[in-house]
Amino acid sequence: MADDPFENMLAQMDRAEEYADVDHGIFERLKHPERTLKVTLPVELDSGDVEVFEGYRCQFDSARGPFKGGVRFHPTVSQREVEALAGWMTWKTALVDLPYGGAKGGVICEPKDLTQNDLESLTRRYTEGIRRMIGPETDVPAPDMNTNPQTMAWMMDTYSMYEGHSVPQVVTGKPLEIGGTPGRVEATGRGVSIVTERLFEYLDRDLSDATVAIQGFGNVGSNAARLLDESGARIVATSDVSGAAYDPDGLDVGALAAHVSAGGLIEEYVAGDLRASPDDRRAADGGTRWDDPDAIGNDELLTLDVDVLIPAAVEGVITADNVDDLRASAIVEAANGPTTVAADEVLTERDVQVVPDILANAGGVIVSYLEWVQNAQEFSWPLETVNAELERRIGTAFDQTIDQYDENGLPDLRTAAYTLALERTASAHEYRGLFP
Structure with missing residues (x-):
């Protein structure tokens, strides 16, 4: 199943069907593109x-x-x-x-x-x-x-x-000069940061100084790292295709982002070729953080003992083969489909809260929608308006998912999110009927 993301998606739908108020005939239609x-x-x-x-x-x-x-x-x-x-x-x-x-x-x-x-x-x-x-x-x-x-x-x-x-409105995520919107590039990572903060509020835990491991330091992972770092969390590990960097005292997210945006690899960063000296970095941070990070494997990153694991790379990385080794107390899915259904069941049994991908990484499509609306109106909004609307919309979806989870005794947050999404889509099908 880990090798077939489509089967994984269907299995996630099937897990939610018994809790969703959806006609079975419509549910079967929803399984087919x-x-x-x-x-x-x-x-x-x-x-x-x-x-x-x-x-x-x-x-x-x-x-x-x-x-x-x-x-x-x-x-x-x-x-x-x-x-x-x-x-x-x-x-x-x-x-x-x-x-x-x-x-x-x-x-x-x-x-x-x-x-x-x-x-x-x-x-x-x-x-x-x-x-x-x-x-x-x-x-x-x-x-x-x-x-x-x-x-x-x-x-x-x-x-x-x-x-x-x-x-311009045929695509979103465009450069600002041809109809793009401020905030779109970092929108997915910002959404991940927002839902991580909301999860900690829900669990009545303090995000300040919480340890975070992020698999993947591309656009989504790097922006989530930067924003969570600004919120006081400690980003202790991150990775790219070349390998992973780990420092239990917290990585220098700014220096790492500068290195990667200049075309560098994390493997090179760990080797120390382009890093600021430890003395410079300690001085910049009041002398409290950042020794030289260690090189670890991508697989090892997933099993670190951290407060939050954020898979932000590709699908199918948390599977039945490695889920027993995971020690994170919460998972926020920045990537699409990073967790297989078999792994999900184990995490649910262990009471590990997983914020599902369809909620956690929705910041990108929310701001894409805002860009599309601005293009249709031929009117642009300032960054503050875009970010406020992103936070409002993803926050509302988070609250609705939590309410669905708590009030209906659902097994996990993914099932809660799927019941909402399936019911809304099925309701649209019911109103529209079948053509011809």
């Missing part, structure tokens, strides 16, 4: 070679509104993964009460092996391939793994060229 497109993408690379890539776009459910979901560039992209991610987006947008359905896209590639020109050509070719599926009222892509505001700019430009005029 509306459509999935596979596209073949021949691209002439800077090297002069022509390489043929494969891409996908899955539109899972549109009962609540236009499809919404990211586009990822990664070697492991598959049709099943894209369909699972589109399903999770459906439940996520319903849980945080956005007028969207769920979608997801992806291209099988290794971005590190492609030049900037190669990436632009691939993005434009992919956009042309899915162009008939997307649109501001139909399906609105956004950034995901290994894609960014520049990718969205290329997608918007390609779509706009075919339309004959600029259509």
